[in-house]
Amino acid sequence: MDGTVALVTGAAGGLGGAVASGLAREGALVVVAGRSTTRASEAMAGIRRLVPGAKLEPLVCDLSDQSSIHAAAADFLSRHDRLDVLVNAAGVFRKERQVTRDGIELTFATNVMAYFLLTNLLLDALTHRAAAPPSNSRIVNIASRYGNVRLNFDDLQTAGGKYSYLRSTPPTMLARVLLTQEFAERLRGSGVVANAAHPGLVKNTTLLQDVGGPFRWITNTFGAPAEKAADTPLWLATSRETTGVSGKLWAKRKELPTPGMGSDPEARKRLWDACAHLAGMP
Ligand SMILES: NC(=O)c1ccc[n+]([C@@H]2O[C@H](COP(=O)([O-])OP(=O)(O)OC[C@H]3O[C@@H](n4cnc5c(N)ncnc54)[C@H](OP(=O)(O)O)[C@@H]3O)[C@@H](O)[C@H]2O)c1
Numbered sequence: 001m002d003g004t005v006a007l008v009t010g011a012a013g014g015l016g017g018a019v020a021s022g023l024a025r026e027g028a029l030v031v032v033a034g035r036s037t038t039r040a041s042e043a044m045a046g047i048r049r050l051v052p053g054a055k056l057e058p059l060v061c062d063l064s065d066q067s068s069i070h071a072a073a074a075d076f077l078s079r080h081d082r083l084d085v086l087v088n089a090a091g092v093f094r095k096e097r098q099v100t101r102d103g104i105e106l107t108f109a110t111n112v113m114a115y116f117l118l119t120n121l122l123l124d125a126l127t128h129r130a131a132a133p134p135s136n137s138r139i140v141n142i143a144s145r146y147g148n149v150r151l152n153f154d155d156l157q158t159a160g161g162k163y164s165y166l167r168s169t170p171p172t173m174l175a176r177v178l179l180t181q182e183f184a185e186r187l188r189g190s191g192v193v194a195n196a197a198h199p200g201l202v203k204n205t206t207l208l209q210d211v212g213g214p215f216r217w218i219t220n221t222f223g224a225p226a227e228k229a230a231d232t233p234l235w236l237a238t239s240r241e242t243t244g245v246s247g248k249l250w251a252k253r254k255e256l257p258t259p260g261m262g263s264d265p266e267a268r269k270r271l272w273d274a275c276a277h278l279a280g281m282p
Contacts, residue, residue, distance in 0.1 A: 001026040007076065012039045015199055015202050020047050023237065025051050027055075030047070040060055044058060063109075063114035064106055066279060086119060086137075087142070092207070094211075105158060116275040127187075143196040146177065149173070150174070153274065179272065179275070196249045197249075199224075204219065
């Protein structure tokens with residue numbers, strides 16, 4: 001991937017860090033997004049320990065804050081006019097309901113809105129790259145299997161005292177799949193592809209540790225090391241095999257079904273419109 005530019009969010013975390021390291025190992029210049037200068041520096045130091053000589057640049061972006069996402073996108077575009085790979089890997093799994101400075105419930109803001117907004121703001125750089133065939137520019141959204149979860153369009157931010165991490169987080173994984181499909185549809189013919197990856201349970205990452213209780217035990221006992229969980233996202237981001245593939249959910253390099261609402265074009269359009277409204281986009 002020498003000469004290519006990649007951007008990874010959540011790069012200070014377990015999975016995002018492993019994906020960023022993998023891209024750096026392949027020779028890409030990896031723009032390492034962290035919520036602060038310190039987190040971005042820590043992420044870069046972690047990657048350099050694994051990949052000495054990695055080509056890295058920091059990008060400060062608090063993904064729960066839309067003004068920070070706008071500033072980070074502008075910062076990126078002031079440095080680069082091309083983006084070959086965008087991996088959205090940041091996420092939260094929070095016990096308590098919190099509201100961001102934009103007035104959006106934190107889990108929805110970070111897990112869904114940030115994916116929507118950052119990707120939209122970087123589309124010019126992604127499509128610029130796509131002008132050079134035969135390979136694609138690639139968007140890889142970390143998501144998850146979502147079972148029989150549905151989105152409640154009347155209450156996407158779990159208001160009204162109904163918040164719990166089990167009620168509020170799984171729908172954001174379905175939302176990521178729907179947004180991935182909608183990006184794929186809108187970008188059809190542009191040379192940019194978008195896919196979602198289910199990493200499985202990842203061992204020892206802070207995401208589930210924060211919730212504690214059985215999750216800590218479950219993730220540490222049954223989770224796969226982040227390096228292993230990063231295989232499918234990296235494959236989607238770099239492999240010739242996945243050139244031209246778009247709009248799918250993958251795990252262990254196999255396409256997964258997207259049952260229920262995950263196959264409903266109306267649902268993905270409604271979600272897109274809701275996100276555009278919350279982001280103040282036309
Ligand atoms: N762990 C699993 O079993 C599992 C399963 C399915 C899907 N996933 C998804 O996989 C992704 C990676 O999870 P992980 O297990 O690697 O968790 P992790 O280690 O907790 O990583 C999450 C990353 O997101 C970053 N982040 C959170 N809020 C942010 C914000 N407002 N601004 C900027 N960065 C922010 C964190 O930064 P800080 O460290 O600075 O907070 C961290 O780098 C997540 O999107 C998650 O939903 C995970």
